[in-house]
Every structure is written in structure tokens, then in C-alpha cells.
Amino acid sequence: MSAMRQQGVKYNFMATALAIEQLAKVSKLNLEIQEIELKNAIGMICAEDIYSPTDLPPFDRSAVDGYAVCSETITSASPNNPIPLKLLSYSPTLSSCSYAVPVATGQRIPEGADAVVMLEDVDREGNIIYVLKPVPKYGNVSRKGEDIRKGELLIARGTIIKPPHIAVLSAIGMTRVKVYRKINIGLISTGSEVVDPSYGLKAYEQGLVLDSTSILLLSVLSMHRFVNVNWYGFVKDVKQEIKAVVEKALNENDVLVLTGGTGPGETDKTFEAIVEMNRDVKIIARGLAVRPGRPTSILVANGKPVFLLSGFPVAAYIALHEIVLKALCMLLKIRGELFIEIPVKLSKRIYGAVGYDTYVRAKLFKCNNELCVEPILLHGSGVLKSLLEANALITIPRNVEGYEKGEVIWIKLL
């Protein structure tokens, strides 16, 4: 942990992992559980362990369209030695091995039968079928419990529900599922210079900046269906205004994310404004040991996590992934990862900043039969184009100097 005094601001550039751990100790997210229709549950967080109430298949059933038979009766069947069987209509029991009954795919195998001959391996003449090919015992049969066993855990609490979960739960007759209600995230943009894009390009001439940061965060968060974002618009660098909107947003949300106003500049008032509020405010981190995004700060106000991110789109985008979403996954006890990490070969040497987790936007490309990654080495954390090109994020941990060209490193897919 390094410390730096800048214009009266004392930063403690805390390690992210430590900050998230401390955040988890003093804040909590108690999201109520609600039962919703299964078809609306995609992307939501499952709030219960669900065990199968049944074997699936619940009985031996046919895997094809054909005829249920006794396998031992047809062991010698061939086109030169067709075995005749009397065809009955379907019934739950095959009373004799000289009979066969038609079964459709998925249909229960009658008791007494133990295999299914496929339609195309049979010649049919009226009520007689001639079997042209043997089928082993349980051939073309899906055995009871072969897919899912009664009592088996199908989905654990904390799992983000995906289409296959929906399919499995449907197959066991569930039409509703318990999930945590969406987490409400209040998003506030601070900065007197930031204006809505509808203001137009003249903004830049006037020393103003068209917002791209908050709409970027809004867009990323909106892709996670367990999140509901409430957007509070643009707030000037005036403490009283910041306090008022934070007060309102704290009442209406589980978590706050603010952009801008965390730097050492004279106009950066977000952190102080919140600390001064007539609220139970705990400081978790004033500055994090990350680059970009060192001024990123974390507070807890009335038990609710408050993330103060950079006003720069790239720094805020990275902090949203590496800090906010990581912390939410921990606080919500989400199982598994929101993003996929894969090993790839590095096309260029890169360095980290000593003492800081360094995040480098990067671009994947095919190289021979491998996947390689090229770091996008641009200075400013305001460089938007780098995000258009980037489909991966490289992390150089604090205790690592950097990576060599040709080294295989694990990167996160964005």
C-alpha cells in the first residue's frame, strides 16, 4: 500500500482484493427472494438449491421410432434371416417375445421388452414385421435415470440461470423458480463539464464534454439481467447537489456507482461530499492500487456499497468489470464467473506499474493455429477507440513486473 498526498487528498492505494474483502465485512446486500416464471428467469440468480424430484427418464423409454422387442429373440436377424414377429398395438406389457409393439421416440418400453428395432431395420407386411438386424439388450433404449437421477442437485443457489437450466427444470415439471430480485444500482454522473450528448459537438468548443462514461456503464450493466440500473443524470461539482442526489439514490437502491469527482483536483468533490453527509459512512478505500483508475474509491453508506469511479470512460469501464462487478459477485455469492478467462500467447512485451494491478486493453487475433493477444498500448484512459478494438483485458498483478513477448497469459474476454 502506497500513500500520496495531493492537494490535501490523502490516497491509500489499496489492493482491490483487500478492499473488496473489507467491503464484504461491513456491507451487505439482502435481496429478497421472489418466485418468478421460469421463462423470465434467464440471467437471474437462483435463490434455492434445486434437486430432481424424479429420475429422468422416469422409466426405460425408446430413443427412436421403431418396435419394442425382446433382444434375445432377434440375435440372429439379418436380411437373409429375417425374424418374423407379430405386431400388436401398443400396450404397457409385451406378453410374449414373439410379439413386437410400435413405440415412438420417448415412449415407455413395455414391460417384457428390452430393446427397440428401428423402423428402417424392419420389413413390414400387415401385422407381421420382419426384423433384419439384431439389437443388443437396451439397444435404442434410454434407461431410467440415465439423464438425471432422483435427488440429484440440478442447480445450486447463487447460479446465474442459463438456457440449459431452464430446459432441465421444465423437464422435471417446474414452471416457476425462486430467484433473488434484481439488484438496484443507482448510477450518478458527476462533473460540471459533462453534458448530455444531445447537447451536440459545440460542447467541446465550450470546454464541456459529451457524456460517454455513464451511458457506457449503463450499457454494460444492462447486459446483466440480475441488475436493474437507475440513472440519476448529470450532477454538477457542487457538494450540496451531490449530497442531494446521493441521498435520494441511497434510498432507492442497493448499490451506488458514481463517476467523476474522485481525483485530486479542486473540482473533485464527490468523495468529500459523501463523507460529509449525515449518514453512517465508512471509508473502505480512498484510491485503489490499480491502473488505470487510481482515484477509484469505495465507501459504505448506511450499509450500502458506494463505488466512486473515474469520469474517464476507459478507466470507469475497467473498474466496473474489475471492481464493481467482482465485488457484487462476492456480495451476492454468485457461483462461477461472469466473464471467461482463457490462456493466449502475448504478441508484445508489456510492463505493469510497480505496486499496482495494471489492466491493459487487448485484441485477440489468430496466429497460426493459436490465439494471440496484442496489447493496445495507448496512453489516455479516455481513449474510446481502444474499447472498440479491445475484446480482451490483460491483468498484470501488482507483484508482477510484466510479461514477455511469446509468454502465455490468461486474459479475460470482454
Place this chain on the structure above:
Amino acid sequence: MSAMRQQGVKYNFMATALAIEQLAKVSKLNLEIQEIELKNAIGMICAEDIYSPTDLPPFDRSAVDGYAVCSETITSASPNNPIPLKLLSYSPTLSSCSYAVPVATGQRIPEGADAVVMLEDVDREGNIIYVLKPVPKYGNVSRKGEDIRKGELLIARGTIIKPPHIAVLSAIGMTRVKVYRKINIGLISTGSEVVDPSYGLKAYEQGLVLDSTSILLLSVLSMHRFVNVNWYGFVKDVKQEIKAVVEKALNENDVLVLTGGTGPGETDKTFEAIVEMNRDVKIIARGLAVRPGRPTSILVANGKPVFLLSGFPVAAYIALHEIVLKALCMLLKIRGELFIEIPVKLSKRIYGAVGYDTYVRAKLFKCNNELCVEPILLHGSGVLKSLLEANALITIPRNVEGYEKGEVIWIKLL
């Protein structure tokens, strides 16, 4: 291409790529263009090439909070040799190199200045700042056009809009964007044995099957925001009923996806029912050279693609990814891939079916510092659990026998 006659059904197991190509020749998707709010555009298909109307930054601007100076005036600055500059209030011009003006991050650099000293590299006493550290020419300055150049292509027609696109378009003052309207996909489940999961587990005892296939397809499609799914429920294996619902769905959608009823069984009536309709129907493929999912068929009815998928959840799930979504990407001229492909090491030898593109569900896991993939080798294409475990799909192309253990293969992330 192999052919097989089964119960009067003549399958032509056509190669998927060929089928999609032929489909593209005789069908078309003319989706109207609509202009929507940028913040609602995530996941939609951009319908225009968008070029930047401006440089970004539109002028040299400060990358930090600090003081704009002439870099040549402070080349010898150090704590032992602080260079004093007179501090003026901000103005668009720095009239002399013995002056400095405060600039906030993002603010325009006054004409005459060419660098910015950071706040912490300065001691300030009233109207005088003492610069303690030199800054090179353009140090802490974001140059005009460094991010985006005027006239540069920012997003091409056919791109699926992602958060970074939204951010960039906002930064150039766009608040609305032209996209193709959502494609309407009509989803129809056929099969007299398939019932709604609300029917409960007693269904299985009665020879019925609780639906998992259509809700699975519905869930997957609902994750693609350029798609709108209209769900027509469960239709019995009765030609007249199939025709009626297909007629209605054809009128209301751009594309149809039907599940079930494509096999060679007596109850499989979907294909015939549609061919017999009083519509302009072209047969693209009756059966595809894929496993699982050989009976998968493709028709064009009144110019609209109609995909007939297996009733089995796994076969239908794979066909949705490998056939339907692939075809839609081609027909809609979508740029890039909907799914990510990566190279991984195979943990077990696997074989394909000669003459067929074979799809194998698989599970990624970490092995040493690599990512390995284990094929889930289960027989039935109805085995749902395999989907819960699978996070990848291996394709063994028709002309490849299989892959060896330890071989690096490209797989698709699901």
C-alpha cells in the same frame, strides 16, 4: 451427400454450408430500418456505416488536472531549481511563456501552451506556481484527433452494437442510431406427446413428455436482442393443425422454427404438412449431414426460411446454434461472430461420423497453465444433463475422422 429411404421419407443429408448457401439464394430477410435511441440499441444490428463528424479530442486538451505551460520554459525544473510562473486565470490564449493557467482534465489547452504540469509537481504560493519537474512537449496533453479522426469509420453496417459503440457514438453527439428492426421468429412445437411443464410429472406415466425443447430454444433466442420470438405453443401431429398454425405464423414472422415431426416415424408430419400447404414452398434440405440432428430440414415458404429441428432438446439446441443462427447471420449480413472460438487441448480421443459434421458437447477445464476440453460422450441427444455441464461445442467436420488426445482443436464457447 448420402441418401436414405425410410418409410417413404427420402432424406438428402445435405452439407450445412451448402444448405445455408442455397437458402440465401431463394429467401431474403428485408428488415426495415428504424431509428432508435442509442441507449436502447445494445445488441441490435447497426443499419448504417457511421463515420466520425469530428476529431476527438476536437482540440489539444489536458489529460490531467494541472497547469498549462510552455514546455521549453521548464526543461530545467527540479525541486532544487523550481521554475516560477505567474498564474493567470484560464483564457484561450497563453500570451507569454512566463505565465501558466489552470486546466482541468479534458479542458482545452490555451493557444501558446504545449504541455500540462500536474498539480502535485508544483508548489503554489498565491499567484505564483513553482514547477518542480519538467514536462516534455505535449506531456499530459491529449492531442487533437488522437482518439478518433474526423471521417474515420466508427461502426459498420451489420455490426451488433455493443457498449463501446454506444460510448463512442455518444462522444460524437449521437443520441439516436439506425438499426434493423428485430427479426420476428415464430417458434412452433410439434408432437402430440409434448405437453406444457405445468402438466406435471404424471405426464411421463401417461406416455407424454414435458416440454424442454421449445423453452430452451426460446431462452437461447431471447439472449439475442436483435431477435423477437413469437411462441405458438404445442401443436399435435395432425397435418391440418400444423398447417393452420404455420399459416398464421408465416403471416406474422420473418422466419419460422419448428421442433419435432421431422423424423421418419408415422407420426412425423411436419415436413409433409408444410410442403402440402397452398403456399410457395421450396425444399432446401430434407435432412442435413449433421449429427446429432440428421432429420433437420430447411424449407422456404413464401420467401421465408423455415427450419424444422429435432424435438430432442440437445439436437435442437445444437441445430439452433450451428444452423439457424449461422443462417440468420448470413442472411442478415451480420459482421463478426455471435460466439467465440478458441483453441484448446483435447483430453480424450474423439471420432466423428463419416460424412457428417459431428457436434460434441464438451466441458472446459484448467490443466496446468492451459485450457483443456473434455468431450461429454453420451449417447442420447435427449440427455439434458450434458447441456448443464457443457460450456463448449466441438465440431468434427465431415471430412475429418476425429481428433487425437492432446491435439489442439478450435471449439465454440457456448
